[in-house]
Amino acid sequence: MAKQIFRFKVVLDDILPQIWRxxxxxxxxxxxQFHLIIQEAMGWTNSHLHEFNDGNFRIGDTSxxxxxxxxxxxxxxxxxxxxDYFSKDKTRLTYVYDFGDSWEHTIIxxxxxxxxxxxKYPRCIDGARACPPEDCGSAPGYYQxxxxxxxxxxxxxEEMKKWAGDYNPEYFSxxxxxxxxxxxxDLSDML
Numbered sequence: 572m573a574k575q576i577f578r579f580k581v582v583l584d585d586i587l588p589q590i591w592r593x594x595x596x597x598x599x600x601x602x603x604q605f606h607l608i609i610q611e612a613m614g615w616t617n618s619h620l621h622e623f624n625d626g627n628f629r630i631g632d633t634s635x636x637x638x639x640x641x642x643x644x645x646x647x648x649x650x651x652x653x654x655d656y657f658s659k660d661k662t663r664l665t666y667v668y669d670f671g672d673s674w675e676h677t678i679i680x681x682x683x684x685x686x687x688x689x690x691k692y693p694r695c696i697d698g699a700r701a702c703p704p705e706d707c708g709s710a711p712g713y714y715q716x717x718x719x720x721x722x723x724x725x726x727x728x729e730e731m732k733k734w735a736g737d738y739n740p741e742y743f744s745x746x747x748x749x750x751x752x753x754x755x756x757d758l759s760d761m762l
Contacts, residue, residue: 579679581593583703591701592612594609599656606621612752625665630646632644674709700740703716
């Protein structure tokens, strides 16, 4: 079977205006590689546990450490390719990052295409806004952070500004996202 390209839209749930990416990846990558690509595309730091699920079925790290807080996923992410799940009939999946903050992302398969000659994959072809800083306290904490950063008179403004560094919630670069997507460990065989 010829290699195919899956085009996905990845949307961070519960945040408005939306934070999203449109990415293209080869259909034969593992869910672990897909996780690393999503981390880079969104701007996360891969510092927390994660899983993919459709409400009934879970895909993730089945190691003892990762399963310490619950039942192990049905599929080990390093053993299953994304093409084992996604098809024209199965086009949605939830990706959860950081079980404490519980950042849920909706992954939508928008298209299945032939590999284009001369195009390097994975790549980010569109998107909007920066993902929230790690450990900011899920959506409520994120909104509170934005409010504090926008109010120079707020008593926590300087502290939060120092903590958040040069964070700009409106910033997004598909070129930087693509570069990051091509650099994570365990992806060299995909390029």
